[in-house]
Amino acid sequence: MNIREQLKGTGAAIVTPFNQDETVDFAALEKLINFIIGNGVEYIVTLGTTGETPTLDKQEKLDIINFTFEKINGRVPVVVGIGGNNTREVVEQVQSYPLDKAVAVLSACPYYNKPSQEGIFQHYKAIAEASPKPIILYNVPGRTGRNMEASTTLRLAHEVANVAGIKEAGNNISQCIQILKDRPADFLVVSGDDDLVLPELACGIDGVISVAANCYPKQFSDMVRAGLASDFAAAKKLNDPLLEVYNLLFTENNPAGVKGFLYEMGHIKNVVRLPVTSLSEGIQQKVKAYCARG
Known part of the structure; x- marks a missing residue:
């Protein structure tokens, strides 16, 4: 089974729960994993940027990967996030991290450096050639400062054998359509924009x-399945109540928004690591009010 078949549907970019002292709350992580899987999400992405990976040290990342594999125990596929703006370091990580139980690696475009399209291509080519698992590209220009153009994505898709898909979060449907039009038949294209x-x-x-699949896994994944089945009337009915959720999730910061929801639902403590701060009181009250409505 290729990656496009394995990862069809909804993947949850899972948060990293913290205790009040900002250590990783593994008990809450296990609870969240079971909640997400139990409500129908097709797979889990660990160590994505929603997991606050920029503020996790290497040992924490390794512990989270191994813990996630252990607790999921083959119930759903696992994708591991490994990215950065130092190509050599990312290559070293994909070669040394415990990826035997992963189906793929999700790797965000290099941030801050603002490489050219050729630089982006060569960055991913180096990672893909080193990785023991297929690479899923992650275009998120709102965070990285550089858009990976459709032409670069398609060049990687057609020319680099171990590049298996893309999470396209460019907030640009036209770019997404271009990739869909010219992708290889087995190349996975998933959205990174919940709205x-x-x-x-x-x-x-x-x-x-x-992100929303952390806190509303059933409603969100049911919506996606309805859309994949071309039942857009049903999908719209499920999606409409989530429009306010999408707004609240991202109005200040991700993952502050989703952690605010998960806290109100009783799944985790409302703790993030600097430079991210928890939602402002006014927004948190709106999240609380939404959750209280059911």
Whole structure:
């Protein structure tokens, strides 16, 4: 089974719960894993940027990977996030991290450096050639400062054998459509923009790697499955109540928004690591009010 078939549907970019002293709360992580899987999400992405990876040290990352594999225990596929703006370091990580139980590596475009399109291509080519697992590209220009153009994505898809897909979070449906039009048949295309998933499903995407799937896994993954089945009336009915959720999730910061929801639901403590701060009181009250409505 290729990656496009394995990762069709909804993947949850899982948060990293913390205790009040900011150590990793592994008990809450296990609880969250079971909640997400039990409510129908097709796979889990650990150590994505929603997991606050920029503020995790190497040992914490290794512990989280191994713990996640142990607790999931083959119930759903696991994708591991490994990215950065130092190509040599990312190459070393994909060669040394425990990836035997992963189906793929999700790797964000290099941030801050603002490489050219050729630089982005060569960065991913080096990682893909070193990786024991297929690479899923991650275009998120709102965070990285550089858009990976459709032409670069398609060049990687057609020319680099171990590049298996893309999480496209460019907030640009036209770019997504171009990738869908010219991708190889087995190349996975998933959304990284929760609020655009419904229209992008109509364009032919294979699913999503989602933030909202942490807190509303059943409703969100049911919506995606309905869209994949071309039942857009049902998908819209499920998506409409989530529009306010999408706004609250990202109005200040991710993962502050999703952690605010998960806290109100009783899954985790409302703790993030600097430079991220928890939601402001006014926004947290709106999250609380939404959760209270059911």
